[in-house]
Amino acid sequence: METKTMNIKIEKAKTSKIDKVDFDNLAFGNVFTDHMLVCDYKNGSWNIPEIIPYQPISLDPSAKIFHYGQSIFEGMKAYKDENNDIWLFRPLDNCKRLNISAKRMAIPEIPEDYFMEGLTALLKLEKDWIPQTPGSSLYIRPFIFASGTGFHASPADEYKFIIAFAPSGAYFSGKVKVLIEEKYSRSANGGVGYAKAGGNYAGQFYPTQLALEKGYNQVIWTDDNTHEFIEEAGAMNIFVRINDTLVTAPTSDRILDGITRKSILKIAKDEGIAVEERKITVSEIVEAAKNGSLKEMFGAGTAAVISPISAFGFRDVDYDLPEIGDNYASLLKKRITDIQYNRAEDKFGWRVKV
Structure with missing residues (x-):
């Protein structure tokens, strides 16, 4: 027919x-x-x-x-x-x-x-x-x-x-444990990291497999030059909450301009959450974990929407993140999914009826 x-x-x-x-x-x-x-x-x-x-x-x-x-x-x-x-x-x-x-x-x-x-x-x-x-x-x-x-x-x-x-159904179930990668790179300056090219993901599989063998669920990628700055979490953009400020790396020709990422930034500002788009060093994350100012880390992308990170590993040391009730991950995920499923007002004009 x-x-x-x-x-x-x-x-x-x-x-x-x-x-x-x-x-x-x-x-x-x-x-x-x-x-x-x-x-x-x-x-x-x-x-x-x-x-x-x-x-x-x-x-x-x-x-x-x-x-x-x-x-x-x-x-x-x-x-x-x-x-x-x-x-x-x-x-x-x-x-x-x-x-x-x-x-x-x-x-x-x-x-x-x-x-x-x-x-x-x-x-x-x-x-x-x-x-x-x-x-x-x-x-x-x-x-x-x-x-x-x-x-x-x-x-x-x-x-x-x-x-x-x-x-x-859900892409990830529960929280994930990630390993900060210092040897392999997801992308490089002048490369194709900002494009959703199939080869970008193929290149991630081997380092991720090594992380899985060590007991982690995903890799946090660092910059290709110095490996000092965190950039993405697996195939997702990454957010870090230090005290009450939400921080994410700026987009570049190495980092995908995530649609969920952009939505989170807009909603967070609408909620009155302090937001910073800036480079984040690994040493800053480690120090924040040690002094207790690191409250949350989560990945963001279409498949998982928001995937909370429960712990990260760096140079053979694991750092657990605290369980907090007023977490940004749950708040932001609810705001986004309520818009997506037509359960709440869409003041941003993102929802399109078919």
């Missing part, structure tokens, strides 16, 4: 997998919906997107994604409120950041209307897949990769843009 919606051709799946899904016990990113959006870049322009049944992709062995790593992605979520209305959170920011990543990786930018209209059409088709179990949401993965062929080390001439959905 084929229909036309917003000039996007829709080929519906013959059968649905939805009845086989336990929506009360969802892992993160392991279950996928019935359909996906696909859009090809050929002959110098993007074709009109299509929605097709979720399925494997066939690529030539010489496709440049396999050889030169032209691959970028975004992470978003869709939410359903008590009235079964569907909401997105700052989707145009995701589209903008995807194109910032595209430009850095010499990938043609996707038109905003292709992104938004394609996403909206796919959400309307898959609306029953949006979970309403507390803490769950529909994770959205837009991505672009080089499908053009050839072994020559140059940008591809063909690309594929896909949006796929995964109904998901």
